[in-house]
Amino acid sequence: CLSISALTHPPTNTTKMAFAGRWETETQEGYDEFCKLLGIPDDVIEKGRDYKLITEVTESGNDFSWTQIYPTNAKVTNKFTIGKECDMETIGGKKFKATVQMEGGKLTVAFPNYYQTTEISGGKLIEVNTLTQAFSAENQTP
Numbered sequence: 001c002l003s004i005s006a007l008t009h010p011p012t013n014t015t016k017m018a019f020a021g022r023w024e025t026e027t028q029e030g031y032d033e034f035c036k037l038l039g040i041p042d043d044v045i046e047k048g049r050d051y052k053l054i055t056e057v058t059e060s061g062n063d064f065s066w067t068q069i070y071p072t073n074a075k076v077t078n079k080f081t082i083g084k085e086c087d088m089e090t091i092g093g094k095k096f097k098a099t100v101q102m103e104g105g106k107l108t109v110a111f112p113n114y115y116q117t118t119e120i121s122g123g124k125l126i127e128v129n130t131l132t133q134a135f136s137a138e139n140q141t142p
Contacts (some may be wrong), residue, residue: 001002019064019118020106023055023125036132055125064100082107 028049035045041091054069062082069075070091077112080086080100090111100109108121 018059018105018120019057019125020059021057021125023057025051025053026124032132034114034129066086075080080109 008125011119032045035048036042048070051070056067056069058065063079064081065077065079067077068091074091076089076090076091078086080088080098082100082102083098085097087095088109088111089095092110096112098109098111100107102108106116106117108115110116110132111129114131115129116129118125118127120126
């Protein structure tokens with residue numbers, strides 16, 4: 001499981017939505033293990049370990065635009081509406097269909113190999129990524 005905690009400047013507009021803002025990685029837990037299980041090469045893991053991932057979120061009602069800016073300045077933007085299937089993309093360029101749900105104030109979505117839950121807690125954007133059982137079973141060594 002990988003947990004990423006991110007921090008942004010306090011909102012200056014009191015009508016700002018909960019997830020909207022520019023978030024920067026503050027801490028990561030389980031980063032190396034998670035990346036290795038996904039098959040990411042060691043050199044890429046090394047480069048990304050201390051990188052401050054930037055996440056930019058805009059929201060209007062149930063419509064979201066979620067952009068992540070990675071170490072190579074690569075950007076991935078996924079646009080979605082809560083509860084409606086949409087086209088999404090991973091940083092590796094893999095396209096897939098998913099439906100983002102809002103459950104108890106948390107956004108949840110199934111990526112191809114992991115399940116992500118995102119919430120605001122203590123003024124921080126918290127992302128928790130958990131490998132799916134099918135994927136983790138396929139990649140276990142005997």
